Structures are given as C-alpha cells and as structure tokens.
Amino acid sequence: MATPTELVEALEELGDSKLKDFKEMETKDQVESLSSTDLGPEDVRCMPAAPPPQPETSYQVALQSELQNIFRCAQEALEKQNEERLYDVTPELFITERRTTDSQQEVRLADLESERAVKPSDLFQLFSSEGTAVRTVLTSGIAGIGKSSLVKKFLLDWAEKRTNQDLHLIFPFDCQQMGLWQGETFSLAELIHTCIPYFSASGIKEETLNDIFTSSQNSRDTSEFRLLFVFDGLDQSRLQLDFTGKTEKSTDVTKSAGVEVLLTNLIRGKLLPSARLWITTRPAAANRIPPQYVHRVTEVRGFTDPQKEDYFRKRFQDAEQANRMVAHINTSQGLHIMCHIPVFCWITAAVLEDVLKTSEGRELPNTLTEMYIHFLMVEINHTKQKHVPEKCIRYIMSLAELAFHQLLRGNAIFTEEELRCSGIHVRAASKYAGLFTKIFKQVCGQRKEQAQKNIFSFTHQSIHQFLAAVYVTISLFSHNRNVMPVPRLTVQSLFTCFSKSNSSTALNIQKNAVKTALKSPNGHLDLFARFLLGLSLQTNQTLLQDLLTQTRSSSHNNQKAILYVKKRIRKNPGPEQCILLFHCLNELNDSSLVEEIQRYLSSGSLCKDKLSPTQWSTLLFILLSSEKDLDVFDLQKYCASEEALLRLLPVIRTSRKLLLSGCKLSWRSCEALSSALSCQSSSLRELDMSNNDLQDSGVTLLSTGLRSPHCVLEILKLSGCMVTEEGCASLASALSTNPSHMRELDLSYNHPGDTAADVLSARLNDPNWRLDTLRLDHGGEQRLKPGLKKYACELQIDPNTVSRALRLSHNNMTVTASDFQLYPNHPDRFDSWPQLLCENELSGRCYWEVEWRGLVDICVSYRGIKRKGNSPRSRFGGNDQSWSLSCFLDRYAVCHNNQGKEMYFPSSSSSSSSFSKRIAVYVDYPAGIVSFYRVSCDSLIHLHTFNTTFTEPLYAGFGCDSRLGFNLMFNIQSSVSLCKL
Numbered sequence: 001m002a003t004p005t006e007l008v009e010a011l012e013e014l015g016d017s018k019l020k021d022f023k024e025m026e027t028k029d030q031v032e033s034l035s036s037t038d039l040g041p042e043d044v045r046c047m048p049a050a051p052p053p054q055p056e057t058s059y060q061v062a063l064q065s066e067l068q069n070i071f072r073c074a075q076e077a078l079e080k081q082n083e084e085r086l087y088d089v090t091p092e093l094f095i096t097e098r099r100t101t102d103s104q105q106e107v108r109l110a111d112l113e114s115e116r117a118v119k120p121s122d123l124f125q126l127f128s129s130e131g132t133a134v135r136t137v138l139t140s141g142i143a144g145i146g147k148s149s150l151v152k153k154f155l156l157d158w159a160e161k162r163t164n165q166d167l168h169l170i171f172p173f174d175c176q177q178m179g180l181w182q183g184e185t186f187s188l189a190e191l192i193h194t195c196i197p198y199f200s201a202s203g204i205k206e207e208t209l210n211d212i213f214t215s216s217q218n219s220r221d222t223s224e225f226r227l228l229f230v231f232d233g234l235d236q237s238r239l240q241l242d243f244t245g246k247t248e249k250s251t252d253v254t255k256s257a258g259v260e261v262l263l264t265n266l267i268r269g270k271l272l273p274s275a276r277l278w279i280t281t282r283p284a285a286a287n288r289i290p291p292q293y294v295h296r297v298t299e300v301r302g303f304t305d306p307q308k309e310d311y312f313r314k315r316f317q318d319a320e321q322a323n324r325m326v327a328h329i330n331t332s333q334g335l336h337i338m339c340h341i342p343v344f345c346w347i348t349a350a351v352l353e354d355v356l357k358t359s360e361g362r363e364l365p366n367t368l369t370e371m372y373i374h375f376l377m378v379e380i381n382h383t384k385q386k387h388v389p390e391k392c393i394r395y396i397m398s399l400a401e402l403a404f405h406q407l408l409r410g411n412a413i414f415t416e417e418e419l420r421c422s423g424i425h426v427r428a429a430s431k432y433a434g435l436f437t438k439i440f441k442q443v444c445g446q447r448k449e450q451a452q453k454n455i456f457s458f459t460h461q462s463i464h465q466f467l468a469a470v471y472v473t474i475s476l477f478s479h480n481r482n483v484m485p486v487p488r489l490t491v492q493s494l495f496t497c498f499s500k501s502n503s504s505t506a507l508n509i510q511k512n513a514v515k516t517a518l519k520s521p522n523g524h525l526d527l528f529a530r531f532l533l534g535l536s537l538q539t540n541q542t543l544l545q546d547l548l549t550q551t552r553s554s555s556h557n558n559q560k561a562i563l564y565v566k567k568r569i570r571k572n573p574g575p576e577q578c579i580l581l582f583h584c585l586n587e588l589n590d591s592s593l594v595e596e597i598q599r600y601l602s603s604g605s606l607c608k609d610k611l612s613p614t615q616w617s618t619l620l621f622i623l624l625s626s627e628k629d630l631d632v633f634d635l636q637k638y639c640a641s642e643e644a645l646l647r648l649l650p651v652i653r654t655s656r657k658l659l660l661s662g663c664k665l666s667w668r669s670c671e672a673l674s675s676a677l678s679c680q681s682s683s684l685r686e687l688d689m690s691n692n693d694l695q696d697s698g699v700t701l702l703s704t705g706l707r708s709p710h711c712v713l714e715i716l717k718l719s720g721c722m723v724t725e726e727g728c729a730s731l732a733s734a735l736s737t738n739p740s741h742m743r744e745l746d747l748s749y750n751h752p753g754d755t756a757a758d759v760l761s762a763r764l765n766d767p768n769w770r771l772d773t774l775r776l777d778h779g780g781e782q783r784l785k786p787g788l789k790k791y792a793c794e795l796q797i798d799p800n801t802v803s804r805a806l807r808l809s810h811n812n813m814t815v816t817a818s819d820f821q822l823y824p825n826h827p828d829r830f831d832s833w834p835q836l837l838c839e840n841e842l843s844g845r846c847y848w849e850v851e852w853r854g855l856v857d858i859c860v861s862y863r864g865i866k867r868k869g870n871s872p873r874s875r876f877g878g879n880d881q882s883w884s885l886s887c888f889l890d891r892y893a894v895c896h897n898n899q900g901k902e903m904y905f906p907s908s909s910s911s912s913s914s915f916s917k918r919i920a921v922y923v924d925y926p927a928g929i930v931s932f933y934r935v936s937c938d939s940l941i942h943l944h945t946f947n948t949t950f951t952e953p954l955y956a957g958f959g960c961d962s963r964l965g966f967n968l969m970f971n972i973q974s975s976v977s978l979c980k981l
C-alpha cells in the first residue's frame with residue numbers, strides 16, 4: 001500500500017516518459033500555436049484593445065490534461081500493485097479570520113467564533129468579513145499534518161476539473177526546491193520552468209508565460225487571467241525574504257531577479273498584483289510573512305476521529321484487519337491522539353500491521369520515540385528477511401549518519417554525490433523504500449544549460465530527524481563517541497569532550513540539543529531534540545537492540561534531564577518553546593507533565609503571550625497524550641478563562657468532575673458544556689459552575705444538555721450565577737424529562753423567586769426524581785449584580801479595637817494614621833500595632849472594596865488575634881490567625897503566619913495617574929477562600945487567593961503605617977476608606 005508521498009513520487013517518476021507522449025497529443029498543437037504569438041510587454045502596452053494572445057482556457061486545458069495524465073499513470077501503476085490512493089481522506093482545514101479590537105479577551109473569543117471548517121476548494125472562493133477579495137492565504141500546520149498532501153489534492157481536484165475551475169493556471173512551488181536556487185537569478189517564467197517541469201511538458205513555453213504575465217499585469221480586468229501561485233513549505237526554504245522594501249522593486253515581470261526577490265515581490269503584490277497566492281508553512285515560520293500581506297490565515301488540524309478510521313479502512317482493504325487496527329488504536333489514548341497527525345497514521349499503520357501479525361499482547365507504543373523505534377525495527381526486520389542482516393544494519397547506520405550530518409547543515413535534500421560519501425548507493429537505497437525514497441528524480445536541479453542532478457530526501461522530515469538522533473545515540477553508547485558539535489569552548493564543554501562517563505556526556509548532549517532546538521527560528525530541530533531525549537530511556541534503548549549493542553542509560557540521568565527541561569520551562573520562554581519543552585517531558589515519560597502545563601497556563605504567561613489556536617491544539621494534544629488521569633478537571637489550575645475552557649473541551653469531555661467556579665464563563669461555555677453533556681459517551685457526573693454570570697440565558701442553554709437522555713450528571717452547582725425564576729423554570733423542566741440522575745442542585749445566591757423555589761422544592765419528595773439536596777439559601781434581588789458585587793456587605797469599624805495611632809473620620813468610614821489619640825482603654829484595642837477590626841462577622845460569601853493611600857494592611861482575622869505588645873506576631877499576617885495584603889506604591893505583599901509573597905506591578909502596566917488605589921476583598925467562609933484584587937476601571941485584577949479552612953468566626957481588619965519617618969519621607973498619611981457599593 002502506498003502512502004500519498006509514494007504516490008506522488010511514482011507520479012513524478014512516471015512523469016518524464018509521459019511528458020514525451022503528451023507532446024504528441026492534440027492539445028500540443030493548440031498550445032504551440034498559442035505560444036508562437038510572441039508579444040513583448042511593450043507590444044502589449046501599445047495595443048490596449050487587443051485581445052490576449054489566445055483564450056486562456058487553452059493553457060488551462062493543456063496543463064490540466066498534462067496533470068491528469070500524470071496522475072492517471074501514477075494511479076494505474078499503484079493499482080497494479082494493489083495500492084489505493086489515500087488522498088480521499090482529506091485532513092480538516094480550519095479557517096480563521098483576522099480581527100482587530102482593543103480588548104485582548106475579545107480577540108480570543110472572536111478567534112474562537114470565527115473558526116470554522118472550510119473545504120480546500122473554498123479557500124479563495126470565500127470573502128473575508130470586510131468583504132474584500134482574498135489574495136494571499138497562509139496555511140499553517142505542524143510537521144506531518146498534511147499541508148503538502150493538501151496542496152497535491154487541491155491540484156488533483158483542479159486537474160480533474162472537480163473544483164476551482166475559475167483558476168486558469170496553478171504554479172505549485174516546493175519551497176525546499178526553490179531554496180536550491182538561492183543566489184541565482186531567473187525571470188518568473190524561467191523559475192517556473194526550472195522548478196515545475198511539467199509546464200514545459202504541457203507545451204506552455206516561457207515566452208507564453210511571459211505574455212500571460214504581462215497581459216495580466218496590464219489588464220484592469222482581474223478575471224482575465226486567474227493565476228494561483230502555491231508556495232508549499234515556506235519553513236523548509238532557507239530563502240531570505242526581505243520585506244523592508246530595500247530589495248529590488250522591479251515590477252517588470254519578464255525581468256530576471258534573484259529567487260528571493262521574485263518571491264518577495266510576488267507576496268508584496270509588486271509582481272502580478274491580481275494573482276492569488278497560497279503559502280503553506282509550519283507555525284514557527286508563519287511570521288516570516290508580514291501580516292499586511294496575508295489576507296486569510298488557515299490552519300490544517302489533521303484528521304478528525306472519523307477520518308482517522310477512514311484512513312485505516314482505506315489503508316487496509318481487509319475489513320477485519322482494519323477493524324482490529326482501529327480497535328487497537330482506540331485502546332491507547334496516546335496513540336489515538338497521535339493519529340490525528342497523518343504522518344503518524346502512516347507510521348502507526350506500518351507498526352501495527354506488524355504488531356498485530358506477531359503477537360496480540362505486545363505493548364503498544366505510546367510516545368513518538370517508541371513509535372518511530374518500532375517503525376524502524378519493522379523496516380529492519382522486513383529487509384533482514386530479504387538481505388544479509390549485517391549489511392542491512394550497516395546500511396541503516398549509513399543512512400543515520402547521513403541524516404545527522406545533513407541535519408547539522410540544515411539540509412533536507414541531498415545529491416547522489418552526498419549519498420555516495422556516506423556509503424549509500426542509489427540502487428541499494430531502493431531496497432529500503434520505507435526509510436529512504438528518491439523523490440526528486442529529474443524534477444529539480446535541471447536548469448536549461450545545466451546537467452541534470454538527482455536529488456534525494458527522506459520520506460518525511462520526522463524520519464530524517466529520528467535517524468539523526470539514532471546516530472547520535474548509537475555513536476555515544478556503542479562507540480563511546482560524542483558526534484555532536486561542541487557549542488562553545490567552555491570549561492564544561494572541554495570536560496564533556498574528555499569525559500569518560502557516557503552518562504554525563506549524554507546529559508550534556510541532550511541539554512545542547514534542547515538548547516539548540518529552542519534557538520532554532522523555524523523549529524527544524526524540534527523533533528530531533530525530542531527523539532534524542534526519548535532515546536535516552538532504557539526502555540527505548542532496549543527496543544533498539546539490533547542497532548545499539550550496549551544500553552547505558554540510567555534513571556538518575558533521566559531525572560537530571562527532566563530537571564533541566566523543567567528549569568527551562570520555569571524561565572517562561574515563549575509559547576512555541578514551552579510547547580517543545582512539554583513534548584520533551586512527554587518523551588522522557590515524566591509524570592508531572594500535566595502539573596507543568598497547569599503551572600504554565602496559570603502563571604499568567606498567557607497574558608504575556610497569547611497562545612495561537614495551533615499552540616492551544618498542540619497543548620491539548622500533549623495533555624491528552626500524557627495518559628494522565630484527568631478525571632477531575634479544575635479549570636482554575638490551568639487558566640480561569642472562557643477561552644481556556646473552550647480550547648480544552650476535548651480534555652473536559654473525558655472528565656467525570658468539572659470544577660469551573662469563578663472562571664468568568666458566559667453562555668458560550670454553557671452551550672459547549674450542554675453539547676458535552678448530551679453526547680452519547682458523556683461521563684460527566686459533577687459540574688460546578690458557581691460564581692459565573694451565566695444568567696438565565698446560559699442556564700437555559702445548559703438545560704438543553706440536562707434534558708438529553710445521555711446526560712448522567714448527578715451534581716450541579718450554579719450558586720451565584722444570576723439565575724432568576726426563568727432560569728430555574730428551564731432547569732425544572734429539563735430535569736423533569738431526565739429526573740433519574742440529578743441528586744444535588746445548588747442554586748444558592750441567586751434570585752429564584754418563590755414560585756420557582758416551590759416547584760423545585762416539591763421535587764425533593766417526588767419518587768420519580770433522584771434529587772435529595774437542593775440549596776436555595778442566600779437568595780435575593782441583590783444577587784443579580786454582576787461579578788462579586790452580588791456578595792457586597794457593609795462593614796462597620798469596631799471603635800473599641802482602633803489603635804491610638806489611628807484616627808477615624810467620615811462617619812467612621814475612613815481610618816488614617818495620626819498622632820496619639822485619646823481613646824479609652826479597652827481590652828480589644830490594639831495597643832502597639834496601628835490596626836483595627838470591624839464588627840461584622842463574615843459568614844457565607846462577602847465582598848468589600850477599600851480606597852487606600854500610603855502603606856496599609858488589608859486583612860481578615862479571627863477575633864482572638866493578640867492586641868497587646870509590639871511583637872511581629874501581633875501584626876496582621878504575622879500569625880496563623882490572620883491573612884493580610886500589604887500595599888505600598890505599586891508593590892503588594894500577602895502574608896499569613898509570617899509567610900509572605902511579594903507582587904510587583906510596575907508603573908508601565910498601570911501608569912501612575914490611572915494606578916488603582918482600590919482593593920477588593922472576597923471571602924467565601926464555608927469554602928475557606930480569601931481573595932484580594934486590584935480594582936482598575938471597574939474590573940478586578942486578581943492578586944492572590946488564600947485557600948484554607950476557617951475554624952473561628954472571621955472579621956475584616958485594616959492597618960495604616962503611622963511611623964513618623966514614613967510620613968516625612970513620602971509626605972503621605974496612610975489611610976483606608978470603606979467604599980459604598
């Protein structure tokens with residue numbers, strides 16, 4: 001069975017003989033007569049009214065017939081070998097529209113909403129939201145996700161007249177090949193003939209192309225010549241694209257220029273402004289094109305679950321074998337997730353075919369490294385059956401060495417000469433078709449005046465990088481040789497060079513590989529680093545037994561590698577780098593991977609670096625493939641936002657308990673959760689959405705899911721969600737349709753009204769309902785205020801507690817640091833620390849805001865806090881009875897039991913004029929929560945949350961620094977004022 005790559009290779013190889021035949025075809029006369037009309041650009045300009053040399057469809061017909069012919073021959077050849085073409089499974093393509101708005105949060109949600117699947121054929125058909133035509137489409141996608149295959153499918157559909165027939169000519173460039181011509185000059189037509197040989201084969205000469213281009217450039221009618229230039233794999237070319245405008249700006253399309261200049265001018269619209277452009281790239285190189293030249297961004301997301309299945313069913317015609325494959329993949333979450341990437345489907349198919357043949361009970365590979373080792377061993381075993389085993393191993397080693405040296409040079413394609421230097425002979429190479437395939441035969445490297453070169457490449461870059469990592473591992477462990485270049489001459493590197501210990505060298509090699517991959521601008525060493533770390537595991541080395549004569553890995557060393565990767569994550573690099581590091585941890589089988597991802601997401605890094613949809617989906621992929629039990633999913637541990645919830649939905653779908661309290665969720669989340677609740681495989685038993693302003697609209701949406709017979713939810717918490725009678729009615733109605741699961745419903749801190757409360761309460765005694773706990777307490781109209789203000793409480797200062805160094809004013813609403821005050825003695829009074837407590841016992845949920853100046857403490861405390869003496873233990877936060885926030889300028893510090901944490905918000909993020917001097921405090925006594933926020937323009941910026949268990953009644957308290965030195969130095973009298981809400 002051939003992969004699409006093999007199909008295309010066969011197609012390309014077959015191409016040459018067929019091209020000759022095709023020249024005899026009828027179309028040729030037509031085309032030749034077209035191209036003989038030699039009109040130079042000047043001529044065209046002089047004859048504005050003259051029609052184009054020939055109807056453009058003739059060129060289209062010629063090119064399409066040529067392509068059809070090539071594809072047909074290739075297909076016939078594959079059918080003879082009982083192969084089937086796989087392009088029928090097309091990876092999903094999502095489209096995202098660019099939007100600009102001031103609010104970052106809005107951008108994220110807008111991004112989510114505008115994402116929709118789009119057929120490849122519709123890429124240019126659709127118009128952007130602004131109503132402007134789409135000229136340049138940028139399609140990004142991770143390695144092996146199917147970008148090139150998509151391009152080929154697009155071309156095939158066009159050639160076979162299925163789609164996009166409005167396009168007259170398509171010029172598909174492979175950026176990797178284009179890179180071969182770096183530094184040379186071409187006219188655009190010449191470049192097309194050099195890089196896309198079937199153009200000349202279809203009889204469309206360079207002169208003809210020049211005429212078409214000149215005509216297209218001069219014509220105002222953009223529909224006259226609809227041309228599409230495809231640049232596939234921008235990340236894989238080393239072409240230096242300079243968009244600063246300093247490069248040559250020539251608009252004469254027939255003039256020669258460097259490849260880079262031609263490409264840049266095409267993208268900038270200086271050449272052929274009406275031509276369409278489709279650029280594909282891995283995400284890391286997407287920013288090589290400035291956004292102003294990109295009109296639509298699309299992303300290849302890989303196979304959906306049904307497409308995965310489809311892939312295996314097409315790959316294995318024997319239905320029973322295909323069923324067993326699919327069943328096996330579904331038993332391993334890691335494998336199942338991995339297979340959304342087509343190239344891994346291909347590898348998995350090869351591995352599983354073998355695994356299932358030999359023994360049912362063998363453990364399935366879970367990580368990428370394991371999968372590639374299995375793949376390599378399958379290939380070696382196959383070839384060993386036909387050839388001398390030693391030769392086969394030697395051959396693999398030569399390939400691995402070649403892979404390594406070429407990777408170091410950044411080369412993904414190489415010449416026959418380079419193969420020979422590595423001891424590989426082309427004829428021998430064809431025996432190992434799975435590992436090494438000739439793909440560029442007589443395709444590129446052929447410029448008119450030059451001799452033809454054969455160019456080679458590994459079937460996929462992932463195999464190239466895997467073999468390179470295998471070479472490094474074997475050199476070190478079997479031959480005691482460090483082949484990695486020493487990055488910089490340091491004492492450490494010298495030590496490494498002369499070190500007798502393999503393990504310390506191995507660790508340094510791994511560190512260097514990770515460091516170099518992190519620095520690589522287009523991510524071309526990412527997989528290499530991942531494989532190298534994966535190959536350091538003893539279990540993986542054992543699998544490689546045929547190649548690796550000794551395994552010397554130590555778990556101690558692996559732990560060091562894990563620590564190193566974690567250290568790099570803690571440095572908070574950009575999201576792309578962080579994702580690579582997570583992948584590395586996964587390859588090292590580190591069990592704390594999920595916690596690391598949570599730490600990263602909750603650390604606020606997201607505010608700094610917004611994750612792109614691709615990065616989100618990669619993170620999701622890592623989370624799911626970690627095989628960690630995600631039964632309880634607490635969104636607060638990741639990132640308390642609606643975007644995070646929506647992006648992580650696939651993880652959530654596998655959970656039994658969802659904790660989503662206080663995550664700023666809206667009806668959007670309710671809609672998504674409703675569909676999760678009603679899906680057949682729903683396993684969700686507990687859902688806590690408290691403290692989100694869902695309102696009746698959100699609850700009504702959620703009710704749709706609750707109504708579903710598939711919904712098995714047992715506990716639903718909607719406390720403090722602004723629900724009124726209407727929302728409660730829809731809940732009651734939904735539950736009456738599906739009453740046998742829900743046993744606990746929390747609607748406290750809402751405003752259900754008497755009728756709805758009565759209806760629901762009556763269900764507690766209904767034998768058809770399972771409901772046994774219903775909370776409707778703390779209701780009222782004030783609970784319909786958005787955010788935490790629904791819990792607002794009015795605090796009164798307790799005058800008996802006020803220190804003599806504090807003065808009360810404004811009806812006891814303000815406290816200011818002052819000179820000695822003549823308050824009477826009282827056992828409750830703080831005698832040394834300038835502090836006070838309020839009278840109100842904080843029960844349930846409470847919220848208040850204060851204005852502050854100077855240096856103040858804002859706290860909650862038990863009444864038993866010591867009032868006398870100047871020991872630090874009596875100060876708020878200095879003991880285990882109080883939890884405090886100290887504020888001074890743009891610095892904050894939280895403290896409990898004398899353990900503190902400082903926070904700093906530099907003035908740049910809050911300019912001094914708009915700098916918030918307001919603090920909000922939220923207490924949920926039963927839940928043991930105290931949260932402090934900065935209030936800025938009516939929104940809350942979270943500072944810190946204490947999570948504890950309160951054992952005594954709690955009271956609010958304040959302290960103001962009254963030291964003379966402080967007042968003199970800053971000329972401010974510290975004060976705290978209670979705000980009316």
Ligand SMILES: Nc1ncnc2c1ncn2[C@@H]1O[C@H](COP(=O)(O)OP(=O)(O)OP(=O)(O)O)[C@@H](O)[C@H]1O
Pocket residue numbers: 003004005086087088089090091141142143144145146147148149150233281282311342343344346459460461462
């Ligand atoms: N639609 C498809 N049907 C079947 N197999 C596919 C399909 N798309 C991709 N593949 C498999 O995945 C491999 C990699 O696909 P492709 O080269 O298109 O990925 P890519 O996104 O261009 O990767 P890279 O960025 O690494 O170049 C193919 O060689 C093929 O084996």
